[in-house]
Amino acid sequence: MSTVRTIFYGFLVLLVTFALPGHSAGLLADTPLDGYWKGPLKLPGGQLEVIFRLVKLSSGEYFATLDVPMQKVSRLAVTVTTRADTVIFLSAEADCRFTGRLLPDKKQMQGTWQQPGFKAPLTLTYSALPTVAAGVKTRLTPPYREENVTLDNQVANARLAGMLTVPAGPGPFPAVVLLSDAGSQDRNGTVGDFGPMGWLADYLTRRGVAVLRFDDRGVGESTGAAATTTASIVSDAQAALSFLRGRPELDQNHIGLIGHGEGGNVALLAAAQLQPPAFVVGLAPYGLPGAEIALHRQEATLASLRTMPDQLAAAIKRQQSIIDVIRQTINNSQARVIVANILRKDNPVLDEATVQARATEMVSTSYRSFLSFDPSAGIVPVTCPVLLLYGSADQTLNVDANMSALTKALKTDKAVTTRKLPGVNHLFQPDPEQWPIVSGQSQPNFSPAAEEAIRAWIMAQVGK
Template sequence: MNHLFRLGRLLLGLSIVMLMGGRPAAAAASLEGFWKGPLKMPGGQLEVVFRLVSLTNGSYFATLDVPLQKISRLPVTVTTHGDTVVFEAEDVGSQFTGQLLPGGKEVQGTWKQPGYSVPMTLQYAPPPISTAPKARLTPPYREEDVQYTNTAADLRFGGQLTVPAGEGPFPAVVLVADDAGYDRDGTVGDYRLLGILGDYLTRRGIAVLRFDSRGAGETGGILATVEETVTDVQAALNYLRTRPEINLSQLGVIGHGLGGNVALLTAAQPLPPNFVVALAAHGQRGAPLAVEQQANTLKSLGADEAQVEAAVKRQQAIMEIIQNTANAAQARAIVANMIRQTNPSVDSITARAGAVELTTRRYRSYLAFDPLPKLGQVKCPVLLLNGTADLNVAPETNLTALSKALRGNNAVTSRKLTGVNHLFQSDASTWPLVNGVPKESFSPEAEEVIRQWIVSLTQKKTP
């Protein structure tokens, strides 16, 4: 599936009207690499960095960084027509359109965001060349590719179980990715969020089951709702209960983003896990959270209150139509019309394609999803973690709401981690260098907080 679109769909940005962005046309030369330039804002300027990676189908995986604002890896769609290049940061309602100059090292164009437009020039820097050995070192634990079945959905799941060295039985966790359609590593570009965390925990005495979400990797089916993913995690837990290496009284679930909500809801079901770790879980319904995400990110990019308010109103209008028009065909027609009214340059085919995606059963379910009502049924220990640099799920709003909903549970620990973003990365200046190039990494502080908390519950001495 389209990885970029899966990420962008978490936010119904102001530029959602250009959600599909057109089909990427073949450019004269590859744009792969880094495109950097100064974005002039009232009172100063910000460096923006677009990172493009070529995919086998001729399109690009692309992200946007604004280092001074601690914005990292916002999803970007790329469209090319001859020497015209368009970068769309859907999450923040921003777009850069420019002309690739002869030589292919510079793009001159215009940055547009709500109520603001300014010329900008991007300079090209080639992607770093890795000289690291291609061979993967054998980890000090056992890896086993596994399959199990969610009988309720009649669906077979592919995954990997990693088991620590030594004698068991071991504590174990199921790792759950943010939203639907992720592979077992929770891969974002070349960053393996769940893969890194799973490796860290297994090296320290905790068995880990990672699985491909519906529609990804070795798992079939179509993208799941939150409620459907809960049944997938229940099936994963049931599989672990059949394994002799696993301590059946020390089974947990660790989820990231919406996966954190899945973990919490799994604990509210019959035969729950023994503990839950929720990383940047949502504390609000999908629709208002999408609005908050949009507003927070626009503010971080320098938009004033009037611009933010206008963007929010447009966003809310589209979401209200999606939620309140039961007939899908009618909803698609209205949303497509709103898309074209907001962005007259969008053709009718692209507008309709965007409207189709926004009116799917799964997206409607996300907008209506309320993560709080069932949390009173969670009785097991819970660790809630959020980063102060998280622009997608702000801790001030979401962590507080989750803690309040879990107040009847005396075994809840809630922490905010300074400088950690939504992907649980610390500031890029702290990333390890691999051949002189910073390598994206899971926050070491977050890793150790998770490990220590699990050990405190299981009383299992680990290295």
């Protein structure tokens, strides 16, 4: 059995099994799975589109996520395992699965979706990943300079490939580095068909701010092993700042960091180090410890998928018991045995190999690091101006609790601004009613209110 796995810091992982037809091991081996697999999930009273996104990393592993746009569910981690003629996307916590067949045309998977208290047929249809993010697709030449660049992170032995966009004119221009949310992301932070970092980079550069964005380690043209802790990503941000400080067309006194989700936490940690950025913009950064984030996200996700209340409560209790075991049992071998027993008891349909693989994953260094990560720790020394921006429709975070925790941790910094934008979700998309119509269909965009709030705040720092 070969296993390809990605941990999105322990957030809800859905179990998906593709049972392929006879003699299909060769079909599977010859079929790259990276791309989108989309399908309508019929529920009582309507249907929801589910979107699985698979990206093959340079290591040979897959980064996989699940989106349910209508429920504002995005980037749920999917652990991908291949065994003989079977592919498994695992969720021990939620006990959800899709079992289906990869059809001979390699463009569809037919089968059944199952989650606690619900079962329904589902057909997934393949589409290729876009070469560029939504919002920066085929277009006229932009009114600014674009330059493909490479950054050397000697600390992590990684080479980061990215794009620097510089406004027209001689400069010098203020500049920012964009840092993506948790998980392995391309330079546009692509989720489904939406690339928030690409949208934001275009908006800011058109309005006088140079922007550097890059593929995460092991993604796209970047090399290096994926980071296992939030703190270890700080060196990527520092490498990017160092690169911009060597560019004569940029205003060396106004080079900052903009981080989305976990990227916001990385930016704040970098601001607490030597040679900090001139300012930080945090877009929905985490403020509560990882264990609390994991439980909240699972509860919100299961609720959005219309899980029955008693089953939702049981799933949360089960998740809490697993987290307690992992945090209280230092010895990995002992923790793995206990977690495996819990998974075996609560998920009798799982085979032993899958149980062991999942238990090993849940006691890994990266998962332990996420559970113990406290975003408030280590940022007390921050003194630069900080903008903390959240959306009221964010279902990934308890917005008020996370914003309050970070504000408290930054209480010695007298230049902290906080804002909560109405109707904006975790991806900083506005309410769907405000999405633009493209080719007769509404398409997600980056909230114009958020874009302008970020631009105006940056320019206010430049003017001081």
